[in-house]
Amino acid sequence: MEVSRKPPIVHKAVFPARYESLASISRFIRQVAAQADLDSTVIYRVDAAVDEACSNIIEHAYGDHLTGNIECTCQIDDTALTIILRDDGRPFNPNAIPEPDITAPLEERTDHGLGLLFIRKWMDEVHYEFSGQGNTLTLVKYRNPHK
Amino acid sequence: MQITSAQYKHCDLVKPSGRIDSATAPQFAEALNQIMAKGQYKIAIDLSQVEFISSAGLRVLINTQKLCKRYNRGEVALASVPENILSALELAGFTTLFKIYEDVLTAVGSF
Numbered sequence: 613m614e615v616s617r618k619p620p621i622v623h624k625a626v627f628p629a630r631y632e633s634l635a636s637i638s639r640f641i642r643q644v645a646a647q648a649d650l651d652s653t654v655i656y657r658v659d660a661a662v663d664e665a666c667s668n669i670i671e672h673a674y675g676d677h678l679t680g681n682i683e684c685t686c687q688i689d690d691t692a693l694t695i696i697l698r699d700d701g702r703p704f705n706p707n708a709i710p711e712p713d714i715t716a717p718l719e720e721r722t723d724h725g726l727g728l729l730f731i732r733k734w735m736d737e738v739h740y741e742f743s744g745q746g747n748t749l750t751l752v753k754y755r756n757p758h759k
Numbered sequence: 760m761q762i763t764s765a766q767y768k769h770c771d772l773v774k775p776s777g778r779i780d781s782a783t784a785p786q787f788a789e790a791l792n793q794i795m796a797k798g799q800y801k802i803a804i805d806l807s808q809v810e811f812i813s814s815a816g817l818r819v820l821i822n823t824q825k826l827c828k829r830y831n832r833g834e835v836a837l838a839s840v841p842e843n844i845l846s847a848l849e850l851a852g853f854t855t856l857f858k859i860y861e862d863v864l865t866a867v868g869s870f
Contacts, residue, residue: 631782638778638811656811656843663813667781714852718828723821726851727814733850 620689621647627682629670629699637666637684641695644686648693648755657734658693658753664727665697665706665749673701673747692736693753700746706731707740762790770801770836770870772863776808779816788819795826800833803866807839817851824856834858838866 625640627633641662645655666682674680683698711732712725731738737752760783764773771794779787794802802823806812820835827833836858840848848854860866 631780634780634782634813635778638780653843653846657846659811660813660847663780663811667813667815670781714850715855718821718825718856721821721825721856723818726817729850730814730847 617690620687622688623686625684627666627684629666629674629680629682629701631667631670633682634663634666637682638663640684641686644688644695645693645753648688648753650693650753650755654753657730658695658751661731661734661751662695662697664730665751667727668704668706669697669699669701669747669749672704673699675702678702688755690755692755695751695753697749697751698746703742704747705740705742706749707738760786762787764790764794766799767867767870770803770833770867771799772803772805772867774805774808776810778811779809779819780811780813781815784813784815784819787816788823791819791823795823800827800829801870802827802833803836803838803860803863803870805838805863805866806841806844807863809841809844812844812847814851817847817853820853821856836860836866836869838863 623644627637638659641659645658669682678701680700685696687694706728709728712722735751736754739750741748760777762775775787824835827835838860
């Protein structure tokens with residue numbers, strides 16, 4: 613018996629790679645996540661992971677002297693919300709960064725690496741690829757199959 | 760993001776609202792730095808109106824806590840933390856580094 617599947621819903625938007633874009637990116641992600649029928653807690657977490665990923669692109673892939681865009685493609689299918697972030701900057705692989713020690717006493721806490729926790733812990737899959745044209749980061753959040 | 764602050768007898772109260780992300784965290788840091796520049800290191804932060812905090816906001820919190828706790832001269836206490844913000848603090852392991860109060864009056868009264 614053939615299983616009928618709805619075609620995926622795709623939304624795409626391009627934002628200038630500047631911190632001032634983060635609020636607009638958040639609005640876009642929240643709209644798409646709501647359309648994927650994710651609950652408010654999960655929407656917050658997806659929003660946070662994308663914010664961290666985009667902040668990293670702005671800070672590390674482009675940095676102070678490079679300018680460019682962040683291309684954000686969102687796909688909703690039966691099983692997941694998939695968010696693909698593309699940039700034309702330097703290679704930056706968030707998966708290569710070690711996690712901070714979140715049990716260390718105050719004086720030994722470093723203030724970096726925290727954003728990667730949000731990406732790794734709050735998304736179900738994180739895939740990174742550098743093609744020579746730029747970075748592609750794919751973030752996947754599974755949809756609740758019972759909804 | 761909007762920030763208001765008020766000076767009480769035993770502490771200063773800071774109330775940010777909206778998003779604290781990489782774009783707005785410097786403004787949050789500046790508000791806290793201005794208080795510390797006056798020699799005040801006992802600070803309560805009312806988070807009730809914060810809709811979102813990223814790691815950039817968490818960095819401001821931890822750096823301020825380090826400065827305030829130095830020489831035992833004070834500390835940062837958090838109050839009225841929304842559920843999503845609390846889950847971010849928990850994920851980052853911050854709930855052991857800050858006293859967290861259910862309401863602002865209790866936080867201010869703790870100093």
